[in-house]
Amino acid sequence: MKAVIALGANLGDPKRQISEAIDQIRDQIKVKSVSKLIETEPVGVADKQPNYMNAVLIGESELRPLDLMKVLSDIENKMGRFRSFPNAARTIDIDIIDYGGLFMESPELTLPHPRAHLRRFVLAPWLEIEPDGELSGHGPIRQLLANLEAK
DSSP states (O other): OEEEEEEEEOSSOHHHHHHHHHHHHHTTSEEEEEOOOEEEOOSSOSSOOOOEEEEEEEEEOOSOHHHHHHHHHHHHHHTTOOOOSTTOOOSOEEEEEEETTOOEEOSSOEESOTTGGGOHHHHHHHHHHOTTOEETTTEEHHHHHHHHHHO
16 A cells, blocks of 8 residues: 655754664665655744754555554654654654545544645655645645645
């Protein structure tokens, strides 16, 4: 099943941490493409934080959605991810954006990611590696990004 996964970091050495996370993801699923890193300002925070480095990868996996989420959470934990409050600065953040077009909602995982269509830092790198990509329930990522940039 096709997995669209977003990665971000703004503490420590974000470029190295994202690269390390991608290597660990490669150990678990078949990674087909990875975007370039982009730098973005933090979203939805009142306190001053360093800018983020972000990337998106597309992979293939046979894992069930919650099993994939557990794999990604384990990688975050091994890399020192600490969850203090929403949108806190972080050493690594790994999110499933879309997984085979599935729709699901549970305490652990909502698919597709509920705010992906509003996030330039997800859509821009995704567009780079999949120009015809679509976010389930929202449409072509090219149009979603154009809508954000028009605001």
